[in-house]
Amino acid sequence: MEQLLKLDTAKCTACYACVKGCPVKAVYINKNSITPQINEERCIGCGSCMTACGYGAITPLGQIEQVQQMILSSDTAAICDPSIAGEFKDISDYRKFVNMIRALGFKYVCEVSFAVDVIAKRQSSIIATHQGKRFITSHCPVMTLYTTQFQPELAGNITPLVSPFAAMACIVRKKYGENLNVVSITPCLGAKKINARFKGLPHIDAFLSFRDLRKMFRTANIKEENMEFSDFDSPFGNKGSLYPIPMGFIESCGEDLSITEGRFITAEGKHDALDAVNQFARDSKTLDSNLNVYFCDGCFMAPGCSKGDKFIRNAFTREYARKRAAGLDQKRWQQDVEMWSNQSEMMHIYTPDSKRLATPNNQQIEEVFELLGKEGSARSTNCKSCGYNTCLELAVAIAQGVATENMCYLHQKQDNTNYSNKLKLTTENLVSLQQQHEKTLEELSLTKTSDNESKQTLTSMLKHLYPAVAVVDKDLKIYLSNTAFIDILGEEAKEIDEIIPGLKGANIKTLLPDNITAQIEYVMKNGEEILNKDVPLNDEKFINVSIFNLVPKKMVGIIIRNLFRGEDRPEEIIHRLQEVVKLNLLDVQQIGFVLGEGAARTEKMLNSIIRSYKEQIGKKGGEVWK
Numbered sequence: 001m002e003q004l005l006k007l008d009t010a011k012c013t014a015c016y017a018c019v020k021g022c023p024v025k026a027v028y029i030n031k032n033s034i035t036p037q038i039n040e041e042r043c044i045g046c047g048s049c050m051t052a053c054g055y056g057a058i059t060p061l062g063q064i065e066q067v068q069q070m071i072l073s074s075d076t077a078a079i080c081d082p083s084i085a086g087e088f089k090d091i092s093d094y095r096k097f098v099n100m101i102r103a104l105g106f107k108y109v110c111e112v113s114f115a116v117d118v119i120a121k122r123q124s125s126i127i128a129t130h131q132g133k134r135f136i137t138s139h140c141p142v143m144t145l146y147t148t149q150f151q152p153e154l155a156g157n158i159t160p161l162v163s164p165f166a167a168m169a170c171i172v173r174k175k176y177g178e179n180l181n182v183v184s185i186t187p188c189l190g191a192k193k194i195n196a197r198f199k200g201l202p203h204i205d206a207f208l209s210f211r212d213l214r215k216m217f218r219t220a221n222i223k224e225e226n227m228e229f230s231d232f233d234s235p236f237g238n239k240g241s242l243y244p245i246p247m248g249f250i251e252s253c254g255e256d257l258s259i260t261e262g263r264f265i266t267a268e269g270k271h272d273a274l275d276a277v278n279q280f281a282r283d284s285k286t287l288d289s290n291l292n293v294y295f296c297d298g299c300f301m302a303p304g305c306s307k308g309d310k311f312i313r314n315a316f317t318r319e320y321a322r323k324r325a326a327g328l329d330q331k332r333w334q335q336d337v338e339m340w341s342n343q344s345e346m347m348h349i350y351t352p353d354s355k356r357l358a359t360p361n362n363q364q365i366e367e368v369f370e371l372l373g374k375e376g377s378a379r380s381t382n383c384k385s386c387g388y389n390t391c392l393e394l395a396v397a398i399a400q401g402v403a404t405e406n407m408c409y410l411h412q413k414q415d416n417t418n419y420s421n422k423l424k425l426t427t428e429n430l431v432s433l434q435q436q437h438e439k440t441l442e443e444l445s446l447t448k449t450s451d452n453e454s455k456q457t458l459t460s461m462l463k464h465l466y467p468a469v470a471v472v473d474k475d476l477k478i479y480l481s482n483t484a485f486i487d488i489l490g491e492e493a494k495e496i497d498e499i500i501p502g503l504k505g506a507n508i509k510t511l512l513p514d515n516i517t518a519q520i521e522y523v524m525k526n527g528e529e530i531l532n533k534d535v536p537l538n539d540e541k542f543i544n545v546s547i548f549n550l551v552p553k554k555m556v557g558i559i560i561r562n563l564f565r566g567e568d569r570p571e572e573i574i575h576r577l578q579e580v581v582k583l584n585l586l587d588v589q590q591i592g593f594v595l596g597e598g599a600a601r602t603e604k605m606l607n608s609i610i611r612s613y614k615e616q617i618g619k620k621g622g623e624v625w626k
Helices: 017-021 048-052 064-073 094-103 113-129 141-150 152-157 164-176 189-197 210-219 246-252 270-287 310-326 330-341 362-372 376-380 391-400 409-463 483-489 491-499 514-526 570-583 585-595 597-617
Strands: 005-007 058-060 076-080 108-111 181-185 206-208 264-268 290-294 468-473 478-481 530-536 542-551 555-562
Touching (some): 017 048, 048 058, 064 076, 064 181, 064 210, 094 108, 108 113, 108 164, 113 246, 141 152, 141 189, 141 270, 164 181, 189 206, 206 210, 246 264, 264 270, 270 290, 376 391, 483 491, 483 555, 514 530, 514 542
Parallel strands (some): 076 108, 181 206
Antiparallel strands (some): 005 058, 468 478, 468 555, 530 542
16 A cells, blocks of 8 residues: 655654544554554545644655656656646746646646546436436545445445546547656645556556645746746646536536536535535435535645635636636537547446444443543533544544544543642652751761761771781772881881871882781682781791781781780770770761771771780780780
């Protein structure tokens, strides 16, 4: 199925005006999409979706490039819809308009009004020879598609004739060459849609809308003031020029136009035309008349036209028809009509092509009403804001999968109210959370301040302890050390301390011998503690070393005691350290919550020092400390 329209999702606002505007539910919404989609198989080419869209998101797919290639490659004929008189009223003389089309490269330029005369004659003849049977005219492609697809039981009531544009394509090919490319210049989108049904000589190779034609004139810089006169190529039309006016076709048929004696009812415009066919389907016996139906308010108001005023265009069309009839060779015209109206290619039997959707059962409709939240009288609100005439029609469409509950105004309003309430509650919760967050930040700030004070106290205390203490990070850089650690390392370390206080950042490998740094690396890597190990520091010093993890694989603590120096009061040191731990226990716990690893490291270091000194006191006098 050839695509007729394109929907630009970048421009679409999901207002669903196109869904509401489509008379056959060819534009639809499903659960898996936000933007509408077009079902080309159901589309009848009426252009209602395009007209309804206020954002220009739906546009017809033009064939300008294809037409230009045709013109360059082989002989091409243009056939012009009679609506040109209403559309191109800015061009003063139709003969210059014809020459403007020739300037685009078309070898032949013919008017479809002659084919209207031919179809009108056959229409009148068919009605006269089928007494008692009522027909629906076949000249409006949109209404013909609607009838075969959505009132398929009426397919046999459509006059068995091709559309006028198809009849003209056949005539032009038979007159000027069957290998001609034929391009239809028309305002009707439905013509392109129904063209697939016409095979052989009546088939159109490409279509140009009036908008497309104007664009080609602008691109090629073709202007009326630069053109000479040039008439259409024969055969010429007569009253077929009135075809864009709905009653004009009946006059072309030579039918009685009176209300009491006429054999046709004419319906024009989307709602009246569709309603007329639907009523014909329900009760053709009561209508007791043939239908002449136009989906648009005249062909000069079709979607392929630029915007304009209906009745002004009507006036231009009538004036054009008078001028054409005034200069027409009536005898030659009559002969041409008689000859071409008898061609077999003018006939076409329309067959049913049902695109009706399955009718949902009562349970399915009930489920939709529950989804919409409609109970009792709410099911017959019928506000029509969804685009359907009744709530039941919308419910049926939702059940059929071509509409969604969001198209219901009342349902959407309730959803908006619920959403607003949820949003209000969420906002209140956010405000409460923000207040709690601010309070937590204040508490954290106080905790950090307390932590910094505690860390400063502990650091100061460590610096004044006799045992040498150092903390080393994973890169074997000193993170923290006390005065005793610097003293035990000797004069070189003291000089470094003057430049880098506490030796912070110094590589431990440059300060301690390999036998000690190797053990530090071992503890850092494997996590096993080394406690009270006696090792030589150098030729003069013999030390006791304890190495343990503060933060696994990230930081270790080192305690060093000089075995050649006595300690006067180790019990007092233990007592003082225990008091510090006791007084700072609550702070340490708070620090552990906020800064986890740092607090735990400090507590572990102090307890290690205390444990070390307790072990010393437990030893017998004179025995070497281990």
